[in-house]
Amino acid sequence: MMKQISTLVLGLTLTSLCHAQETFPRNGAYDERKGQYAFTNATIVVDSKTTITNGTLLIENGTIREVSKQVKIPAGAVVVDLKGKYIYPSLIDLDSDYGMPEVKREPRASGRQTPQLESNKKGAFGWNQAIQPENDASATFVIDNKKGADLRKIGFGTVLTHQHDGIVRGNGVLVTLTDESANKALLNGKASAHFSFSKGTSTQTYPSSGMGSVALLRQNYYDADWYAKGGKTKETNLSLEAFNQIKTLPSFFETNDKYSALRADKIGDEFGIQYIIKGGGDEYQRLDEIKGTKATLILPLNFPSAYDVTDPWDAEMITINQLKHWEMAPSNASTMAKGGVNFTLTASDLKNKADFWDKIRTAIEYGLPKDKALEALTTTPAKLIKAEGQVGSLKAGMLANFLITSDDLFSKENVIYENWIQGKKFIVAPVNAPDFRGNYSFSINKESTGKLEISGTPDKPEYQIILKDTVKIKPKVILSNELITLTYQPEKKNPGTVRLTGWINGKNLSGEGILPNGKAAIWTATLTENYKAIAKKDTASLKTKETGPILYPFVGFGNEQLPKSETVFVKNATIWTNEKEGILQNADVIIQNGKIAKVGKGLSAPSGARTVDGTGKHLTNGIIDEHSHIALFAINEGSQSSTAEVRMSDVINPDDVNIYRQLAGGVTTSHLLHGSANAIGGQSALIKLKWGTTQSEMLIPEAKTIKFALGENVKQSNWGDVARVRFPQTRMGVEQVYFDHFIRAKAYAKSWKDYNSAGKKTGLEVPRKDLELEALAEILDSQRFITCHSYVQSEINMLMHVADSLNFKINTFTHILEGYKMADKMKNRNIGGSTFADWWAYKMEVKEAIPYNAALMYHEGITVAINSDDAEMARRLNQEAAKTVTFGGVPEEEAWKMVTLNPAKLLHVDNRMGSIKAGKDADLVLWNAHPLSIYARPEFTMIEGTVYFDRKEDVAKQEKMTLERERLIQKMLNEKADGKPTQKPQGTQPRMWHCEDVIGIHAEHEEGK
Incomplete structure (x- = not known):
């Protein structure tokens, strides 16, 4: 009999041990009971759509066994009566650094630093330290008791965590917030892939700008594809191997503003990837565009505090954008919900995690439905990370991750009592705390x-x-x-x-x-x-907090409603056609469907047209600025001698107030150039100044140009001794840069030509797609056109010699202040000149500039444009053009063409703009006086039949902006009077970019950090 009992006991023990399935040796006796708990009489919120009243939740060994009203409770189970209490799924955060090593950034020293051109990472990895797909979060994850406790207190049970460092950050891991062991916590060691535009701790020079970050990531995708298709036979690259392994995982992209979110999605579209995008909290400002990405967003809750505007001088520092964002940021999630955008919520950006529920409730006050809030914290993140069978709801077979609360989870009176994670209880507040209020x-x-x-x-x-x-x-x-x-x-x-x-x-x-x-x-x-408890408010009937209107763009002078294209009849105006008809007196123009329909005298207004009396006024086409740096987040990727791969279209800033200011000066189109920090800069962007519209609506994609540069800026030899690392350091070296890159571009173009013509059939290896050489090959094929920053005659001659030698064409020399010395050579090569009217002597390279430069080039037969290279000057390019009449006797019509038709020709868009001709874009300006007069000012500026600036409306807009500003300031003063937290006003100064500016938005700062 004793033997039988011993055998039975041994059998039970072995059964328990087998059930535990642990691989670690033990030191001491363990509790081997099944961990059966039955939570009865509770209101169980299974998910946002299913609630069970007076239900029972049965768990066993860290897993949910059954959830329903009728549960047969096993003998020996611990029964917990939760009458009057609630059970919810524990929350999930998809943007966490929990359990990851601290990201340590080297402090930035003052002044310029010695460039680090190559990676200093040891091993057979990729060339750039900001690309780190080999980072394996599962190998570095450790339990962090402090962070874990902070997250458990606010209701989280599971997080997706990764190393927040670099542009490609490696894989993320899905872990629970148990405190037992990393082995127990780790649910999926290869759960996700992570990306950003921030170079992070990389000390490497490249990239130094937002467009550089985009180019580097794009090139990495192409390189990984090449490596998988045969490139690995040519080299071993552990980074590309790792990248190919993680790129099939759910991909998360961290951004910090609406435009970087759109930029990230554009990259995803190029490579067939739908990113899950961590936003910056201002997505409500561009809802339609954000919705168009079809991306799921991870929305932060770090709404800004009110500014302390007690001091009127302090208040003056705050922009309309800052004021309105303070008011409207809490409505971000509700705006996404109403717009049908899928999203989750994260506590990652909160400095104090204890503020989490206050922020959630604020979002609800601003219209976020509670069921959407619960989805965003439970089922939605679970689905995104393909863990809906483990976490995010309360169903049989899932992990026992749940909360016990006193009330509706989103109620201000609610108390989270316990947070159970994998069947282990974590006490947040005593369930039966004495109430002695x-x-x-x-x-x-x-x-x-x-x-x-x-x-x-x-x-x-x-x-x-x-x-x-x-x-x-x-x-x-x-x-x-x-x-x-x-x-x-x-x-x-x-x-x-x-x-x-x-x-x-x-x-x-x-x-x-x-x-x-x-x-x-x-x-x-x-x-x-x-204690008399305050009666609960009927949340179903609570009014959503009201806010002011969205502006397009979301800055001062923004539009509450975007203007629309109209049918317009302008009569009795003096019309500068820029065509063979010349200047027409008392003539008419009909604008329909965004185009110029008719030009002539005695025309009749179409039905429904708005008639504008042009008597005593001048109608011209819009000014085209051939050389501009407005509406950009950065202008120089000056880290390498050639950055032909970067695109200015990746950093267009539609919120730049200079767009509106230049519309007020009659400018309708701007050619946005890369700076002059390297011999071969980036690909330019030509935009129409459609104030309030999107980046894509502003861009003219068929205009394919690229910025080259000559002179001191290119060499960077005047940057000090620490910078004497990057080639070239002399003007002779600049010449060799051009020879080297175009010789390689020729070979690159040939390799693709050979592959496309015969290689696919003969099994020739696929060439590596090189974004830099691709742009240069387009120049060789006359598909992309060079605009070259230039000053000194000798260097201009040099580049013309290089072009002649390698059989490519220079389209335009910009600045070209010594153009008068070589106008005959430029004429022979059909090279245009875009110059200043009378800028000179601002540095040694321009000491021989003269105010007759434009006139002398014009008389030689060169296509001449007058440009600004300056946000302020662009507002008066009509006056700059007039200077060529004074200096050199250029005819008035020809002077006007220098800021209209001629730049259109240089940009190869004169087929659709630059003159007033039937069929061309209706980009028109109505001036109150002769357009070359210093007294001339636009009555309205129209682009494609839509009025984007109207002087009368501008007066009303300024008055409305003043009222809106004061409304918001008064609202902030009330916040302070109510004892709510405030922050010190921080002024923002918009940057006026010029060619040589390199203090740009670096990759780690490009998102607004």
Whole structure:
């Protein structure tokens, strides 16, 4: 018999051990019970669509076994009665660094640094330190008890965590917030791939701009594809191997503003990847575009505090954008919900994680439905990470990750009591904490001292002592179970602290203490009135907090409604056609469907047209600025001698107020150039100044140009001794850069030609797609056109010689202040000149510039344009053109063409703009006077039949902006008066870019960090 019992016991023990399935040796005896718990009589929120009242949740060994109203509770299970309480799934955060090593950035030294051109990472990895797909989060993950506890307190049970460092960051891991072991916590060691535009801790020079980050990531995708298709036979690249492994995982892209989110999605479209995008909180400002990405967003909750605008001078520093974003940021999630955008929510950007529920409730006050909030914190993130069978809801077979709460999860009165993770209980607040809120008579040594009022919530009581019915004191209180300690100073004039300690005695409090004079005290607090809870508000009928209107763009002078194309009839105007008809007096123009329909005299207005009387006014086509740097987040990727792979179209900033200001000066089109920090810069972008529209709507994609540069800026030899690393350092070296790159581009183009013609059939290896050489090959094929920053005659001759030698064409020399010296050579090669009217002597390279330059080139037969290279000058390019009449006697019509038709010709878009001709784009300006006069100003500026600037509307817009500004300031003052937190105003100064500016938005700062 004894043998049988021993065998039975041994069998039970072996069964328990087998069930545990642990591979680690043990030191001591373990509790091998099944961990069966039955939580009964609770309101169980299975997910956002399913709620069970008076239900039972049965768990066993960290897994949910059954959830329903009728659960057969096994013998031996621990039964927990949760009558009146709620059970919710634990929350999930998809943007976490929990358990990851600290990202340590080297401090930036002042002044210029020695360029680090190559990676200093040891091993057979890729060439750039910002590309780190080999980072394996599962190999570095460790339990972090402090961060874990902070996240558990606010309801999280699972997080997706990764190393927040670099442009390609490696894989992420899905982990629970258990404190037992990394082996237990780790649910998926290869759960996701992570990307950003920030180069992170990389000390490598490239990339130094947002467009460089885009180019580097694009090239990495192409390189990985090449490597998989045969490139690995030519080299071993552990980074590309790792990248090919992670690129099939759910891909997460961290951005910090609406435009970088759109930029990320554009990359995803190019490579067939739908990124899950971590946003910056301003997506509501471009809802339609964001919705068009079809991306799921991870939305932050770090809404800005109100600015302290008590001081009017401080208030003046704050922009309309900052004021309105403060008001509207909490509506971001509700705007996405109403717009049908899928999203999750994250606590990652909150400095204080304890603010999480306040922020969630604020979002709900601004219109976020509670069911959408719950989805965004549970089922949606679970689906995105393909873990919906493990976490995110409460169903049989899933992990026992759940919360026990006192109320509706989103109620202000709610208390999270417990957070169970994989079947282990983590106490956040005592479930049955004594509720002793109420009003008490307060006495010390049997003498009435005053009143003690206890309010707040049971888990977070708030205390106030009222002495002699007038003096109100907030004591410091420590409550531990049923023991209580109070300390307070009864008199401010005579500092002295009363120290009391005691216990809860039924409904009363009593104990002992020490008075400021050292004497002992006996104290009591006798309940006189129970706490009267504030009646719950009917949340279903609560009104959503109102905000001001969205502006397009979201800055001062933005439009509440985008203007629309109109049918317009302009009559009796002086029309500068820029065609053979010349200047027409008392003539008419009909604009329909964004085009110029008719030009002539005696025309009749079409039905429904808006008629504009042009009597005494001049109608011209819009000014085209051939050389501009407005509407860009950065202009120089000056880290390498050639960056032909970068695109200015990747960093277009539609919110730049200079767009509006230049519309007010008659400019309709701007050629946005890369800077002059390298011999071969980036690909330019030609945009129409459609104020308030999207990046894609502004861009003219068929205009394919690229920026080259000559001179001091290119060599960077004037950057100091620390910078004497990057080639070239001399003007002779600049010449060799051009020879080298175009010779390689020729070979590159041939390799693709050979492959496309015969290689596919003969099995020739696929060439590596090189974005830099691709752009240069387009130049050789006359598909892309060079605009070259230039000053000195000798260098201009040099580049013309290189072009002649390698058989490519220079389209335009810009600046070209010594153009008058070689106008004949430029004419022979059909090279255009885009110059300043009278800028000179601002550096040694322009000491031989003369104000007759444009006129002399014009008389030689060169296509001449007058450009700005300056945000302020562009507002008066009509006056700059007029200077050529004074300096050199250029005819007025020809001078006008220098800022209209001629730049259109240089940009190869004169087929659709640059003159007033039937069939061309209706980009028109109505001037109140002769357009070359210093007194001329636009009455309206129209692009493709849409008026984007109207002088009368501008006056009304300024008045409205003043009222809106004051409304928001008053609202902020009320916030401060209500005791809500405020922040010190921080002024923002928009950058006026020029060619040589390299203090740009670096990759790590490009997203607004």
